[in-house]
Amino acid sequence: MATFQNLLLQLEDNGILTISINRADKLNALNSTTILELQQAIQEVYDDTTIKGVIITGVGAKAFVAGADIAEIAELSEVNARSFAERGQEVFSMIERCNKPVIAAVNGFALGGGCELAMACHMRIASENAKFGQPEVNLGLIPGYGGTQRLTQLIGKGKAMELMMTADMLSAPEALALGLANHVVAQEELLPKCHEILTKILAKAPLAIGMVIDCVNAVYAKDENGYQTEANSFARCCTSEDFVEGTNAFLEKRKANFKGI
Template identity: 70%
Template sequence: MVPIFTPYPSTSEHPERMTTPLENLLLDRSDDGILTITLNRPSKLNALNAATIADIKQAIQLALDDKQVRGIILTGSGEKAFVAGADIAELAGLNEVNGRRFAEQGQEVFCMIEESTKPVIAAVNGFALGGGCELAMACHMRVAAENARFGQPEVNLGVVPGYGGTQRLTQLVGKGKALELLMTGDQLKADEALRLGLVNHVVPAAELLGFCRELLLRILGKGPLAVGMVIDCVNAYFAPERNGYQTEANSFGRCCGSEDFREGTRAFLEKRPAQFQGA
């Protein structure tokens, strides 16, 4: 594994893992450019608090700035939870003013993930509830272990989702089912989440990270400039201030003027694998 920060000593328990200065995350970058971000608050079932949100923001920004990082897997530590929700002790102290700011700060970070031009896959290894479900939905794709559970149970606390859950859940499963899940707080098992389109794949827990790596490597073999523009074009569909068709036409034109396009078409005509450079 290759650290994306100034090197820190390896831990004795995990000699292959390089530690980082982020308190609530573990970051591992493999030689093939895949950065695995692991939320690491196992005693709290990886619940999100303000410090963890700040760590996620820093990790995503560092990943976007690091040319050696080509794709990201986001997962949770332990076998029980991806992210079991928000840290309720912290949540209980909010009022109307700082509650709004709390939601806006989380939305800002999750939008960074959604708008990343580097593909991000959520490897959901257990409970993804509340903020955890919102975090998974901000990723470009979701792969769930068979024991995964999804839900937005905020109404049980007398509050609504604050990190984009009402918007992204509706986009993924449709208005009627989203309203049902948001108003009842019911949880979905992995197979039901797959049926509804909330997740892309369901796999045995032991195969989760390997499956995500294989899926991401398939994507990373394509033109990186085009992959990033696919993300932007799809996001444009859901942005009322943008014209998705025009975004697509502009992106197509930019691709046609790129070295990746010239390499891709040459490689196809010469019947050889393309060597994309992302330019």
């Protein structure tokens, strides 16, 4: 497994990989190096069959990711700002499209690019001290890593407009009520809760889990018929060995032994 300057990676025997943003002195703010390393780490998730599921979190108890690196942003021109945004969007889309479950363990501030990173994950588990927000208008900016799109998808147009235009922050309970967070737990229970959910998911058929991700993403793909994607994926499942194993296990009243084929 690769080593990185701004990321810590830990792969457990059960196939759960924890990726921790490791810039605690900067509240884990995203800079270009961190985005590049995230891209490389997620590509490893795609390529390594021993990795079954992923937790993304931040080092320390204060911040998941408190935003992008403002010193870098301050130097952007129109030309390189576009490529800056497109690079982040590309990496976060890799996370969103990953056919292995990815959970954000939001352990504090998830602001700006941090909120966008959390939203790119398949679900978000928040500690009680977590704060979510897109405060870019305070800098004369807007979200650039997909935040205008994903926040609207997750909590609805009106509330997303309000949050992005006022730069207000959401507490963990508010994020839970709006559907931005899946669960809120005490800080010390955050990673155990993520492991609990991933362990439950990883006991299911891996091909089917990946196709659920594809089909849910198709809801928001403007050039894709989500119903057709679902029908195609359903048909593909029916050709898999996991389908045979799952149905036989049900009929034989035993636990299924899925192999992902």
